[in-house]
Amino acid sequence: MDIQTPSGNTSDTRRFRIAFIVAFSFALLLWVFHLVEYLSEFDFTQFGIYPRRALGLVGILCAPFIHASVSHLFANTPPLIVIGTMLLYGYPRASKVFLPIVYLGSGFSVWLFAREAYHIGASGLAFGMLLFVFTIGALRWERRTIAISLLVFFLYGGMISGVIPGAREISFESHLSGALIGILLAFLLRHLDPESPRKQYSWEHEETESDDYDWPDRN
Numbered sequence: 001m002d003i004q005t006p007s008g009n010t011s012d013t014r015r016f017r018i019a020f021i022v023a024f025s026f027a028l029l030l031w032v033f034h035l036v037e038y039l040s041e042f043d044f045t046q047f048g049i050y051p052r053r054a055l056g057l058v059g060i061l062c063a064p065f066i067h068a069s070v071s072h073l074f075a076n077t078p079p080l081i082v083i084g085t086m087l088l089y090g091y092p093r094a095s096k097v098f099l100p101i102v103y104l105g106s107g108f109s110v111w112l113f114a115r116e117a118y119h120i121g122a123s124g125l126a127f128g129m130l131l132f133v134f135t136i137g138a139l140r141w142e143r144r145t146i147a148i149s150l151l152v153f154f155l156y157g158g159m160i161s162g163v164i165p166g167a168r169e170i171s172f173e174s175h176l177s178g179a180l181i182g183i184l185l186a187f188l189l190r191h192l193d194p195e196s197p198r199k200q201y202s203w204e205h206e207e208t209e210s211d212d213y214d215w216p217d218r219n
Helices: 007-038 055-066 070-091 092-113 121-140 143-163 172-189 202-212
Strands: none
Touching: 007 055, 007 070, 007 143, 055 092, 070 092, 070 143, 092 121, 121 143, 121 172, 143 172, 172 202
16 A cells, blocks of 8 residues: 655646646647648758758758658657656656757757758657667666656667668768767766655555554563
8 A cells, every 4th residue: 555645746746737738748849840841832952951061050940840841740749648647747857958958969969970861850859868878777777767768668769770861862860969979968868867765565454553662661
C-alpha cells in the first residue's frame, strides 16, 4: 500500500499536463508553418541552413520549422511530442537550459561542418532530446528517470541509426550534432533537477514506530 499525499498527485499530474501542452503546441506550430508554405506556394527551403554561407546562418533559427514534405513533418511530429513531454516533465529545470542550447548548437554545428546543401527539419532537435533523456536517466539511476529513459528508448531507440550517413536527402549531420549535444548536456545538467521523492510504504511507517517504541527492560 503506497503512502502519497493528494497534493503530490495533483502537482505531478499538472506538471505532466503542462509538459504535454508545450510539446504539442510546438509540434502544432510546425504544421502551421508547413500549411502557410503550402497555401502561399512559396518555397521556405531557402531559409534553411546552408553551411558556411552568411545567409545560411538564418537557418539556425528557421530550419527546425521548415520541412520538405508532409511525410517529413509527420515523421518528426510523434517523437517531438512524446520525447518533448518526457523531457519537460522529468527534467523541468534542465530542459530550460538544454532546449535553447541544443536548438542553436545543433544548427550551428550543421552550419560549420555539414555538406553544402540546404538542411531543414526539426530532427536534430528530436535526436538531441532522445539522447539527452536516455543518457541522463542512465546517469541519475532513479526509478522515475529510468522508467522515462526506457519508455523513450523503447519507442524511438531505432532513430539512433539516423546518425550514420545514408540517403543523400537525409541530413545525418543534423541528427549526429543533436545526438552529441544531447549526450554532453546530459552529463553537465544531470544534477540540476532534484531527485524524485521516494515513495514510502505502510510497513516502513510501522517499522519506524516500532523502532521508536521504548521497550521495557528485561532483567
